[in-house]
Amino acid sequence: MAIPKETIDIVRDRAQIQEIIKKYVPTLQKKGRNYIGLCPFHKEKTPSFNVSAEKQTFYCFGCHTGGNVFTFISKIERLSFPESVVFLGNMLGIEVRDEKGGIHDDKLDIRKKVNLAAMSFYRNMINSPRGAGASSYLRERGIEDASIKDFMIGYAPDEWGALTGYFRKTGMNFDIALELGLLSSSAKSGSTHYYDRFRDRVIFPIFNRNNEVIAFGGRVMGGGEPKYLNSPESELFRKRNVLYGLNKAREHIVSLGRAIVVEGYLDVIGCHQAGIKNVVAPLGTALTEVQVRLLARFCREIILLFDADSAGINASLRSLDVVKDVSVDARVAVLPEDDPFDFIRKRGVREFMAIVDSALKPVDFRLERVLAESVGRDRLEVLRGLFAIVAEIEYESEKSHYLKKISTLLKIGENEIRSDFKRFIGKDGLRFNTPATTSDPGGNQGKIQFLVRAHREMVELLCRYPELIEKAIIDFAENAIEDPDAAAVFGKMAELFSAGERISVDRLFDFFPDGSGKIFLENCLARDYRIENPAAAYTEIYINIRLYMIERGIERYKEKIRKAQAGGNADTNANLTELEIEIEILTREWEKLSSYKYNIQTV
Ligand SMILES: [Zn+2]
Incomplete structure (x- = not known):
């Protein structure tokens, strides 16, 4: 069913979200800029459900559900997006027809x-x-x-x-x-x-x-x-966006604050059967980032539980990359034998839960994997494996904690470990704080992750301060945005902007009634704080992205120089000069941008 945009806007403008929601949430009360009450979508005793009259959106800080007035109605009345427009229209006495004239045929x-x-x-x-x-x-x-x-x-x-x-x-x-x-x-x-x-x-x-x-x-x-x-x-x-068992597990995940992710359908069923109901599984593929984000809306902790076989362990290592960028506390455990279904049948719930509870943080898990495979290996090689993991940690204090741990585990003096680690970092050139470049010359994985994060951050900022879109459509092309959700939302905003239409996060929900696009928008609502100077915040993100691209460019030219020198053919010299000039130009732009960056007043 296609409802004309004008009709949707008439309904939206007539509906005051705080008034509509009050009908369903009697506890809703004005507090400061927002209205706050008990969330109708999860059980709670202290209110974390927020309605913004200003933005015409709602967001629950407990279960991370959010959206506009149509999203609210579609969720609470279990209706599709067009149905919720019709429903709300009826409530407000506005007749809603679709473009073909019929009332409903989807x-x-x-x-x-x-x-x-x-x-x-x-x-x-x-x-x-x-x-x-x-x-x-x-x-x-x-x-x-x-x-x-x-x-x-x-x-x-x-x-x-x-x-x-x-x-x-x-x-x-x-x-x-x-x-x-x-x-x-x-x-x-x-x-x-x-x-x-x-x-x-x-x-x-x-x-x-x-x-x-x-x-x-x-x-x-x-x-x-x-x-x-x-x-x-x-x-x-869309296989990548769905988790098996989530329809049943959802309320248990919310009330326990924790989700357990297993590998297969039968494992989900086996766990539910044993009374462990906060369990889901991806659909025969490795866990995707969309699935993790989906879970992160319902809980703070995700346990990835894998089968004993090595395919399971490899899957878990891949999944760790996926959870890295989502703000959720992820931990990993591997069963000593079998899959969850058989394990529970043979050894019982208590032993199963003991393994779940002993799940390790990703870094500890990866360190342990390296150590487990260290038997018969060169000591230096093991050390390098461990250092590579520590090098990726973002915070210095945490790095330090793990270096101490390595010293204890390997029975090597702490000072020696620390100075070896320094040498390791120097050698592998982690100048830009991205994963080591030796095994991955273009640093492709690191590049994608940095850009995904930066682009998401940029589009989130645009959602909250849509007036910035005017600038952003000059700076960025939709297809240059690495993250598919961010790109889709960005594309929609650009389209609305060039059609001269009003842009607001509340309105964007109309175009992303479900799936990962909706999750993206909800994440924008989760950040409720005000930014004093959004334009400066935007510029800072933009500059960071540019700096990153320039650094990559310089690396590529340097690589070319290395290759040319190794090859040693006749016109090498001319080429080298050209490449050096390119590097020089990029370096100057880098310097200019980075000095500019430190002069921006974000606060
Ligand atoms: Zn809630």
Whole structure:
């Protein structure tokens, strides 16, 4: 359904967010600039739910939910964005029609309907004689009947036309069923032939946070391949943005302040079955930053729990990079044997929780990995491995703490460790405080991380002070922004600006009703403090980015010089002079910018 922008704006302008929310949050009271009350989205005794009349937004510092008036209605009334516009319109006596004139017809809703029909079909199958094999397979694996019901687990029969027949009978849209990966098709003598995509598999429906089925994971019961067949990505389902079990785990994560991330569907189910309910899993991939940010909205602590095998350990090391940039307390643990499901079955909840509670901070975990693999290795090599980890730590006091620890662990004097560490840093050239460049000549990983952070910071500032966009669209191109969410929000702001429309963070929520874009905007609301001089803050970020790019440029030219010198061909000298001039130019710009930077008054 497409509601004209003008109508949305009429509804928004008429609705005073503090008035609307007061209907749902009777405790809401004015305090200073804002209204504060008890959050309707999580249990709390002291109010952390804030409404800003000035910005027309709300934000909860407890569960990190936030948005504009439509977001609030869609969340509390469990409506889609267009539905919440209609709902609010009704509340205020404004008639809302879509551009075609109809009141409500959303393609997204049809997709949800088709998925829902498929889920109920699969669930009927597992309870029928055709699904007897599947349910006894699940029971043998240790999954209780209550969990089968709870997680809506189903069965796709070993037939080509079971779901197809059901869809034909119930008049489901076949094109959408194809797009959702429920059916497949082949062209036969001029006509299209449809058939079931999931066959003889146990089906795990995947839900979004609002408890809507958005995809399915189908697992073979014997030795077939692939072991898991998932729904393809669609407008409804972005694998990287979804966590299995979050619909059930969410309230437990909020009340315990902690989320446990395991590797697979069965592990989530096994934990819930054992009464550990703050557990989720990514969907067959390594944890993504979007998923971490999603969890960080509900809790302060994330435990990454990995299987005993080495694939699990490698996955955990990759995940550590992902949690690094999110302000959340992440810790890591590896099970001594099995996966969580089998571990709990064999050793019980108490032992399982002991491992969860002994999870290590990322730095400790990585140091321990290096030490665990040190047997039979050259001592210097081990030391270098440990130093590389310490070198990445941001704070000096923390670095110092870990150097002391290394000295104790290796039984080497603290002074010797410290002076060796100094030499190590000098040698590997950590001038710009980014990861060592020897193994990664362009410093690519470090570059991406720095830029992602800086670009996010810049766009967050723009969201809070939209008047800066005028400057920013000259300084930055949308496709040069490293972070996809920041780039999308930036692009939207630029578009609104050039159309001469009003920009505000409240309005931006209209264009990002869910997914990682919404999370990005919510994070902007989390920073409620005022910046005295936003223009100066912007300039500082801009200069930092420029300085960084210049430093990278200089490094690249130096690398070229090194290569040219090593190669030693005839026109080397001319080239060298040119390269040196380039470096000279960049160095001057660097000096100019960095002296300028220290003259900006940010406060
Ligand atoms: Zn809350």
